[in-house]
Amino acid sequence: MRLVTLEDIHAAAAAIAPHVVHTPLLSFDSSLWIKPECLQPIGAFKQRGAVNALSRIPSEDRARGVVAYSSGNHAQAVAYAAKILGMPAAIVVPNNTPQLKIDATRAHGAEVFVVGITERESRAAELVEERGATLIPPFDHPDVIAGQGTIGLEICADLPEVATILVPVSGGGLISGVATAVKSLRPNVRVIGVEPELAADTAASFAAGSLVRWDAHDRARTNADGLRAEPSELTWAHIHEYVDDVVTVTEDEIRDAVKQISRRTRVVSETSGAVPVAAYLNRELPAGPTVAVVSGGNIEPALLASILG
């Protein structure tokens, strides 16, 4: 299996630079900085991978457009990337998706197909077939991983003394890219994955040394709804090669981290985005300058209100 390389990530950085925010590192306390990817226009890091993947579609295929299936940030990321690159996008969402997210995806000009939860993949495959469109997976793709890896380049450039980087883990696209970038540039920097205890399949895999599967219903117990997916063979290969450790946090620790992030850095994090800060606040981690990637900020306003109030 070919792993993503530092060169792939450098190329991605050049391709996406005009269309993403170079997020600044924000001081949380004397040894923690956050990397606020919630400040991307769609509110999540997913924009990086989507813009890179779409920008690499050959020009002769572009008019036939792209297809993605997602109830979450990937849907908006692909819709946004398609809009700025002038390509049609069809997004398949399950019928339990909040109307707010469907509207946001449509607002980027995407065609939205609402289907039963079990029909997502088959409907997306049909659309690809009918239209000759390109499927953009949320993490299981080298161009997507390379796009997410640009976060690692930015951290190394902006905080050369960084010792540890904490990254949320779900499908593993984000940590695969970040770990590839960081370990290629700075092998001594530790890259640690963070998962909710209730969706800790990658922590179990890491302990076992090979991919361990959890039932999807078990993974769905966590409130961190962006962290319910599981790695693919491709992302697991990167995690196994580059990641130093995977730690877990509780649901209460995640909620508290959302609150602390809002108070100390004045950004809004969704629960999934706050797990690295939860790990910093509650687990024994290596000393030294640490960066927590706050991966997204698309939280239901009522939930944020209940956490802050």
Add this chain to the structure above:
Amino acid sequence: MITLSQIRSAATVIAPHVVRTPLLPFGSGWLKPENLQPIGAFKLRGALNALARLENREKGVVAYSSGNHAQAVAFAARLHGVPAAIVMPDNTPPVKIEATKALGAEVFIVGITERVERAEALVAERGATLIPPFDHPDVIAGQGTIGLEILEDLPDVEAVVVPMSGGGLISGVATAIKSLRPDVRVIGAEPELAADIADSLKAGALVRWDPLKRAQTVADALRDEPSALTWAHIGKLVDDVITVSEDEILGAVADLARRARLIAEPSGAVAVAAQAKLGGAGVAVVSGGNVDPGLLARLLAT
């Protein structure tokens, strides 16, 4: 009047210690999120520049403020190893007093009417230097660095919308922008309930509002009024003022949390509310993010 070269010099001095805030797309325009500074407000820029130019360092600095200027001076003083005494009125929220103490400043709590007197007494006793919140060229030059950054990041900017209170922020920003790009519009934003500068610009001369009247707005950092120095900059350089209602301000706070994932205080959202009325591709300066969490929770729950 301050000059572009003073602002450029401030930019060099403060660069290692402030966040180079990015422009964030928002609606048809952009946001400059100064709430992301370490103390949660743009005030850090001016305080850092003033502290960097301080003579008589060992005698320390004094400031009076219930708000973001207190923390800005305390932060900048700690960084420069200068003792700081901050005079705060007794109606200051305990969380702000604690935050200022946590930055290593000595805090004096006094009745609201005794602030200036007490600060002057400390200056006299200690030979310390008073760092005013806006009525000082070094403070204005520090705030002006925001204008330089906006032009660097968005060379084809049409308009910049800036909240106004004492006028230090807009004086600096307008000086930077008009020196480099006289065609870019600089628009001030004020709450309707504290619209003394809007009145002044209409009258062509400084109009004073009663402090009790200005204190009605929820935008608690925008209850000040310009000095002769800041008014000189505003009268000459600001193109227009847009005033916004209390509902528009609170709506903008909720909007920023929902759509830009930024925690803004009401004062920090005033330019965003104004930009929404103005339309077009302007840059709204989100000046601060030190909001009471209970207020933000109420705004998001509805």
